[in-house]
Amino acid sequence: AQSVAQPEDQVNVAEGNPLTVKCTYSVSGNPYLFWYVQYPNRGLQFLLKYITGDNLVKGSYGFEAEFNKSQTSFHLKKPSALVSDSALYFCAVRDRNSGNTPLVFGKGTRLSVIA
Amino acid sequence: EAEVAQSPRYKITEKSQAVAFWCDPISGHATLYWYRQILGQGPELLVQFQDESVVDDSQLPKDRFSAERLKGVDSTLKIQPAELGDSAMYLCASSLNSWSYEQYFGPGTRLTVT
Numbered sequence: 001a002q003s004v005a006q007p008e009d010q011v012n013v014a015e016g017n018p019l020t021v022k023c024t025y026s027v028s029g030n031p032y033l034f035w036y037v038q039y040p041n042r043g044l045q046f047l048l049k050y051i052t053g054d055n056l057v058k059g060s061y062g063f064e065a066e067f068n069k070s071q072t073s074f075h076l077k078k079p080s081a082l083v084s085d086s087a088l089y090f091c092a093v094r095d096r097n098s099g100n101t102p103l104v105f106g107k108g109t110r111l112s113v114i115a
Numbered sequence: 116e117a118e119v120a121q122s123p124r125y126k127i128t129e130k131s132q133a134v135a136f137w138c139d140p141i142s143g144h145a146t147l148y149w150y151r152q153i154l155g156q157g158p159e160l161l162v163q164f165q166d167e168s169v170v171d172d173s174q175l176p177k178d179r180f181s182a183e184r185l186k187g188v189d190s191t192l193k194i195q196p197a198e199l200g201d202s203a204m205y206l207c208a209s210s211l212n213s214w215s216y217e218q219y220f221g222p223g224t225r226l227t228v229t
Contacts (some may be wrong), residue, residue: 004157032216034216034217036220041222041223041225042123042222042223043119043121043206043220043221043222043223044158044206044208044220045220046217046218046219049217051216086165090157090158092157101175102148102163102171103160104159105157105158105159105220107155107156107157108155108156108157110214
């Protein structure tokens, strides 16, 4: 069975500082990995994905994530945080070797960027 | 930019009543998903459609929940009777097909059962 762990319920960072939101995953095969962001009273918005190739993936709004197979991690990063980045962030995984398996989400990490 | 539409945005109902949610996916998207997101948790898949056919409803509580996508376009999720534990955000998403990497989410329907 596939699973995602987001070990931090909340991450606080000062505006202009780098931010990291952590994600580790578990799949039986090779993963497809995703990050989504959710603003209050809104649906989830796609940020970026890792499918294959370069381990460093760049996405929307200046976010990037690094796939680390040995550590089974896919941490989300941004060099300089903005107050507008404050939102709920979800990591998700899909096992590419298991047919039409559903996307499995972590429980989310609330990012608060303080001016 | 095309979006997934959902209605209503908010619904308050009493337990034992029936409630229904509607979703209109992005035009041309063959795959439609219904998720339930309980406060403080990530979305969990309830049902997945490929065109008008259900391809995964293993997590749908079939004694009270039903979902349909009769013409392979818009979809309805129904709960009858509603229970207090059904209070959650119900999210609809669509993708071009079941192998598409990206799912596009609607704004959700927040259900409160009293």
